[in-house]
Amino acid sequence: MDTTSVTAYKEIQCESALHKLKRKIPFGWDLKIYRGCSHACRYCYAIYSHEYLNSGGFFDDIHVKTNVVDHLEAELSSPGWKREVVNIGGVTDSYQKAEDVYQLMPHILRLLIQYKTPAIISTKSTLILRDFDLIDELSRITYINVAATITTMNEDIRRKIEPGSALSVDRFAMLKEFRKTNASIGLHVMPIIPYLTDSRENMEALCINARDCGADYMLPGTLYLRGATRNVFFEAMRKDFSDVYPRLKEMYKTGGTSKEYKDHLYKMVNELRDKYDISSSYSKPMKEKMLK
Numbered sequence: 606m607d608t609t610s611v612t613a614y615k616e617i618q619c620e621s622a623l624h625k626l627k628r629k630i631p632f633g634w635d636l637k638i639y640r641g642c643s644h645a646c647r648y649c650y651a652i653y654s655h656e657y658l659n660s661g662g663f664f665d666d667i668h669v670k671t672n673v674v675d676h677l678e679a680e681l682s683s684p685g686w687k688r689e690v691v692n693i694g695g696v697t698d699s700y701q702k703a704e705d706v707y708q709l710m711p712h713i714l715r716l717l718i719q720y721k722t723p724a725i726i727s728t729k730s731t732l733i734l735r736d737f738d739l740i741d742e743l744s745r746i747t748y749i750n751v752a753a754t755i756t757t758m759n760e761d762i763r764r765k766i767e768p769g770s771a772l773s774v775d776r777f778a779m780l781k782e783f784r785k786t787n788a789s790i791g792l793h794v795m796p797i798i799p800y801l802t803d804s805r806e807n808m809e810a811l812c813i814n815a816r817d818c819g820a821d822y823m824l825p826g827t828l829y830l831r832g833a834t835r836n837v838f839f840e841a842m843r844k845d846f847s848d849v850y851p852r853l854k855e856m857y858k859t860g861g862t863s864k865e866y867k868d869h870l871y872k873m874v875n876e877l878r879d880k881y882d883i884s885s886s887y888s889k890p891m892k893e894k895m896l897k
């Protein structure tokens with residue numbers, strides 16, 4: 606995997622914008638603008654989705670759905686649209702480098718405003734600040750959640766495991782900006798990588814930053830390794846973290862960690878969330894806003 610390679614964009618046509626999810630978790634619809642993602646996270650669980658595309662690689666061969674805005678307008682203006690929550694960037698980041706070129710999100714946000722449609726946006730980029738005014742406007746009409754996924758406050762580790770993402774401190778600064786709007790803001794600490802980002806020190810630093818930027822909630826999640834992700838992840842660990850590589854190999858004989866590990870980790874995270882008075886509820890701000 607060579608992250609110094611030039612990112613290629615391939616323009617594609619989609620047949621619909623919104624994808625209905627089998628289960629509401631707690632959102633019912635997914636909106637994906639890009640296939641592939643230049644943030645190049647070594648643990649990315651979406652890598653498998655490029656296997657069906659005759660493509661050079663998930664991280665540097667980005668497919669752009671150039672007609673997604675037209676489809677979204679048709680779908681949101683349909684009499685059958687019930688204004689359910691749309692999850693944007695749940696699979697690939699909608700504010701990755703390609704968005705700086707194609708600028709599709711402002712059109713999408715204008716449609717969400719026009720059709721009073723609630724949404725969740727998760728990103729590892731500060732490019733979302735470009736659309737601050739639109740998100741501010743949407744937040745005064747309906748529920749909008751801006752979430753940053755931040756896994757570590759150690760910049761040396763961050764650079765190696767998420768080379769295309771924004772600095773962790775900049776992502777927290779971005780959340781703090783959105784605190785000025787009516788949006789719900791959240792911190793997703795996913796995935797927590799054993800031996801690398803699971804220390805109490807790192808979790809506490811994340812909680813302190815979450816508290817300081819006024820996050821509504823913090824959600825943790827452990828690392829799962831399946832399919833192509835497993836190879837990409839272990840190759841990166843072998844190259845950049847040779848000290849923890851053997852222990853990770855031992856721990857991840859299957860796709861996940863043991864129940865004992867998870868119990869211990871979540872106990873520590875819960876203690877820290879209590880200490881810094883950070884909610885664990887993703888859906889509480891949503892319910893409060895949607896009922897208004």
Ligand code: SF4
Nearest residue numbers: 642644645646649697
């Ligand atoms: S931001 Fe998400 S989709 Fe993009 S590479 Fe990282 S984990 Fe994968």
